[in-house]
Amino acid sequence: xxxxxxxxxxxxxxxxxxxxxxxxxxxxxxxxxxxxxxxxxxxxxxxxxxxxxxxxxxxxxxxxxxxxxxxxxxxxxxxxxxxxxxxxxxxxxxxxxxxxxxxxxxxxxxxxxxxxxxxxxxxxxxxxxxxxxxxxxxxxxxxxxxxxxxxxxxxxxxxxxxxxxxxxxxxxxxxxxxxxxxxxxxxxxxxxxxxxxxxxxxxxxxxxxxxxxxxxxxxxxxxxxxxxxxxxxxxxxxxxxxxxxxxxxxxxxxxxxxxxxxxxxxxxxxxxxxxxxxxxxxxxxxxxxxxxxxxxxxxxxxxxxxxxxxxxxxxxxxxxxxxxxxxxxxxxxxxxxxxxxxxxxxxxxxxxxxxxxxxxxxxxxxxxxxxxxxxxxxxxxxxxxxxxxxxxxxxxxxxxxxxxxxx
Numbered sequence: 001x002x003x004x005x006x007x008x009x010x011x012x013x014x015x016x017x018x019x020x021x022x023x024x025x026x027x028x029x030x031x032x033x034x035x036x037x038x039x040x041x042x043x044x045x046x047x048x049x050x051x052x053x054x055x056x057x058x059x060x061x062x063x064x065x066x067x068x069x070x071x072x073x074x075x076x077x078x079x080x081x082x083x084x085x086x087x088x089x090x091x092x093x094x095x096x097x098x099x100x101x102x103x104x105x106x107x108x109x110x111x112x113x114x115x116x117x118x119x120x121x122x123x124x125x126x127x128x129x130x131x132x133x134x135x136x137x138x139x140x141x142x143x144x145x146x147x148x149x150x151x152x153x154x155x156x157x158x159x160x161x162x163x164x165x166x167x168x169x170x171x172x173x174x175x176x177x178x179x180x181x182x183x184x185x186x187x188x189x190x191x192x193x194x195x196x197x198x199x200x201x202x203x204x205x206x207x208x209x210x211x212x213x214x215x216x217x218x219x220x221x222x223x224x225x226x227x228x229x230x231x232x233x234x235x236x237x238x239x240x241x242x243x244x245x246x247x248x249x250x251x252x253x254x255x256x257x258x259x260x261x262x263x264x265x266x267x268x269x270x271x272x273x274x275x276x277x278x279x280x281x282x283x284x285x286x287x288x289x290x291x292x293x294x295x296x297x298x299x300x301x302x303x304x305x306x307x308x309x310x311x312x313x314x315x316x317x318x319x320x321x322x323x324x325x326x327x328x329x330x331x332x333x334x335x336x337x338x339x340x341x342x343x344x345x346x347x348x349x350x351x352x353x354x355x356x357x358x359x360x361x362x363x364x365x366x367x368x369x370x371x372x373x374x375x376x377x378x379x380x381x382x383x384x385x386x387x388x389x390x391x392x393x394x395x396x397x398x399x400x401x402x403x404x405x406x407x
Contacts, residue, residue, distance in 0.1 A: 052322035090249035097227025133180035
C-alpha cells in the first residue's frame with residue numbers, strides 16, 4: 001500500500017514535469033531573428049494542487065487475565081532450648097581469718113529521768129453569802145380601762161384589785177427588800193504538786209569483734225586480733241573462681257532441656273531442624289490482571305477474566321504532505337523591435353512614418369502557433385498535450401489518496 005502511494009506521487013510529479021517540458025518553449029537559437037512589431041506575450045501559469053497522503057496505523061493491544069492457584073502452606077519444625085546444658089563444679093579453699101577489731105557501745109537499761117520541779121496550786125477567788133437577802137416577788141398589773149401599769153405583791157390583786165379593773169399581765173420580778181451580806185474567799189482548783197529529784201540512767205557496755213567498723217553507735221577500734229581460718233566453698237559453671245588456693249570437688253553435668261514444635265514462621269530464639277510438613281492448602285487469586293502469570297508455580301487463568309488492554313490507539317500518519325505549486329506553462333515573451341520603413345527611392349518624398357508600437361496583447365488573444373514558431377518554440381499541439389498530462393496526474397493523486405485513506 002505504501003509503495004502504491006509513493007508510485008502515485010511519482011506519477012503526479014512526472015505529470016507536472018512533463019507539462020513543463022512539453023509546454024515550455026525552446027530557447028531560441030543564437031542569431032534567430034524575430035519579426036519586428038510583434039507584441040509581448042505574457043507568461044501562462046497553472047496552479048497544481050497535490051493533496052496530502054495519509055496512512056492508517058492500527059491500534060496496538062494485548063490481552064490480560066486474572067490468575068489463581070492452590071498452594072500448600074508448609075510448617076517448619078523448630079527446637080526451643082528450655083534450659084541450656086551446663087556443668088557444675090564444687091570448689092573449696094582454706095581462707096586465713098582476717099584481722100578483727102574490738103568495738104564497743106553503751107546500752108541503756110533504764111533511761112535517765114530528769115528532775116521534776118514542784119507545781120504550785122491553781123486557785124481562784126469567789127464571793128460567798130453570809131446573810132441572805134430579803135426579797136419579795138412582785139407581779140405586774142394593768143388597768144383595764146386606763147391601761148396603766150403597776151407593780152404589786154403577788155397577792156395584791158386578791159385584796160385590792162378585784163372589782164377595780166386591775167388584772168395581772170403575767171410579768172413578775174424579784175424585789176430586794178434587804179441586800180444579802182457577802183464575803184470573799186480563795187478556792188483551790190488544782191492542789192500544789194511537790195517536785196521530784198533527777199534519776200540517773202542505768203547502762204552497761206557491750207563489745208564486738210569485727211573486721212571493719214560496724215558504724216554508729218559502735219566506737220573503736222579499741223583492740224585487734226588475728227581471725228580464725230576457715231574453709232570457703234563455692235560452685236561455678238565449670239570455670240575456676242578468681243583467686244588462689246581453690247581445689248575442685250564434685251563435678252555434675254546437666255543435658256540441655258529442649259522441646260520441638262511446628263510453625264509457618266520460625267519463632268525468634270529457636271533453631272530450625274530442616275524438617276517440613278504440609279499444614280494446609282489455600283487458594284489465592286490476583287486482584288489485578290496481567291499478561292503473564294505471577295512468579296511461582298501452579299498459576300492458571302481465571303475463566304471469564306480476559307480483558308483487552310489498548311496500548312496505543314489507531315491513528316492517521318502523514319506519509320506525503322500536500323502542496324500547491326504555480327507551474328509556468330509558457331514563459332513571457334517580450335515584444336520585438338518596432339518595424340522601421342526602408343528609405344524611399346524618391347528623395348523628394350517624406351519618409352514613411354514609423355509603424356505604431358504594438359501595445360500589450362493578452363496571451364489568450366495570441367495564437368501560440370503564430371508566436372512560438374518565430375521564437376524557436378515547440379509546435380502548438382504540445383501545449384494542450386502537456387496540460388492534459390498534468391490534469392491526468394492530479395486525478396491519479398486524488399484517486400490514490402481516496403483509496404489509501406480507507407481503514
